[in-house]
Amino acid sequence: MSKPIDYYKQQIKVHTQYLQALKKKLAISSTIRLAVFLLACFGVYYFFGNARAVFAIVALAIIAFIYLVTKHSNLQYNRDLKKALIAESETEIEVLNRVFHHLPDGEKYKDPSHFYSLDIDLFGRGSLYQYINRTGLESGADYLASIFTENEINGIEKKQKAIAELASKPHWRQRFSAIASLVKTESSAAEVSSWLKNYVPFMPKWIKPLSIVFTIVSTSLIVLNYLGILSGYFTAAWFVLGIIIIGIFQKKVNNLLKHTSKIQSTFEQFYKLILEIENEEFTTEILAEKRNAVLQTDVKTSAVLKKFARYLDVLEQGNIMLFGAIINGFTLRNLRHCSNIENWIETHSDNVPTWFNSITFFDAYNSLGNFRFNHPHYVYPEINNNLPVLNVKGAGHPLLKEATMVRNDFKINSEEFFIVTGANMAGKSTFLRTVSLQILMGNVGLPVCAEKAEYNPIKLITSMRTTDSLTDDESYFFSELKRLKFIVDAIKSDRYFIILDEILKGTNSTDKAIGSRKFVEKLVGSNSTGIIATHDLSLCSAANDLPEVKNYFFDAQIENDELFFDYTFKPGICQNMNASFLLKKMQIVN
Incomplete structure (x- = not known):
């Protein structure tokens, strides 16, 4: 059993005991208020006709009642605060077991035009934001979303220290978050x-x-x-x-x-x-x-x-x-x-x-500190402008269950590009999002899911999930061209880590191969770095002509008429594709 779960279980036990005591005090408080009311009624009845006595009794009763109501309200607030603290610890235990899809998901922050947020599942159901967000205020939720989307690479080590300090104050963080969760406002x-x-x-x-x-x-x-x-x-x-x-x-x-x-x-x-x-x-x-x-x-x-x-x-x-x-x-x-x-x-x-x-x-940074507290085995990337862009040992995706997660080592130098091939479902997309999150979380100042990480800070830009638009009368292919143009314009003025999944999906194979090769050459000519996943093996020949390009792949094996994946990142070109096998296996074709 991990230390964070032990902590949360202990907090539930402690706060539950306090809650039971508060409930008893509230019952006593209600009884006293009723007694004061009945005594006041009896006094008015007994002294009826004596105006001064009745006036004095009513005045004293009102003063006593106001005092008791104030005390009762304080007890109710403390009761609600204890309930909120218990709910927080219960939520954290669920999240550590990867049960978090019921939490606020940040759907409203989705932006297809953003540098990376749509592609890497930053917002929405099952997103990183949903996994990390514990804000209690609308303004805090908005600010946390802006932290994740600002694409800022300055001051990372200061952010790391701030998050680490908040992680070391779980009692304070939980109390602050519980109070924030009780805020019910009509105006922002x-x-x-x-x-x-x-x-x-x-x-x-x-x-x-x-x-x-x-x-x-x-x-x-x-x-x-x-x-x-x-x-x-x-x-x-x-x-x-x-x-x-x-x-x-x-x-x-x-x-x-x-x-x-x-x-x-x-x-x-x-x-x-x-x-x-x-x-x-x-x-x-x-x-x-x-x-x-x-x-x-x-x-x-x-x-x-x-x-x-x-x-x-x-x-x-x-x-x-x-x-x-x-x-x-x-x-x-x-x-x-x-x-x-x-x-x-x-x-x-x-x-x-x-x-x-x-x-x-x-309110926003407490969510980041909470994430660090929940993952004490994650590591802060070592920041150094002279290091490779990423040099990671045991990298994994933070939303996958650790018991079944396959971790990978990889190192990519500045201005290098990896072309990644692999069979369907072999792990390419998960790997691309894993690398994306290593960069995003590194820039935010969060620890990353890895055993060790070195990082030369760089901004992130992706093209992995292009969609067409009927309302804008825009085809899928044109949408992708716009996205690629967006990337080309961005890298003219700054360094970016570029992650692409299947360039030019919306055109024919020959045209795609020619266009993809030219686009890779364009990227290599910039001062950016990146990874390009593709099913087009002809693109791998770029490594023969461009020393900045390296080939890697994810493999799939067919044994005894069954498909096996090891989800391991390897140097080279994938030789085993599985589309035909899966079509037959699922009895879609003969």
């Missing part, structure tokens, strides 16, 4: 930042001091009336004056409420994520920089966001019909909190995008 982080940036204030500066004075006077009137010193008419008149003042601004307050009701949940949850970042120490450059972006000298950013969330919540609660009308009439509460909200926006709105970006970053 980008929409919130945009609204704050474009907000136009409407509340005059004198409203806040007026509301404070108004509250003091109201309290004095209520007390004097309660003591029988002052007539209730004065209190009623003062209340009407408050309602009139509230009414002057009510339309604009309602307009503000339309927006704040949607963003309150964002700030309520994001301050908890910021708090997790503030309370953790990071030593690697990238992580420390992202943490420092949320730190302030005078007050914690989490406290600033929490205060704003409270302002938003109080404003919404103050709009409850009867209760809101009474409180606002005596205290101008809504106007005061509108003023608080506007002051907060004026002071902090410029910083919000930076704070949200840090949350997004950690």
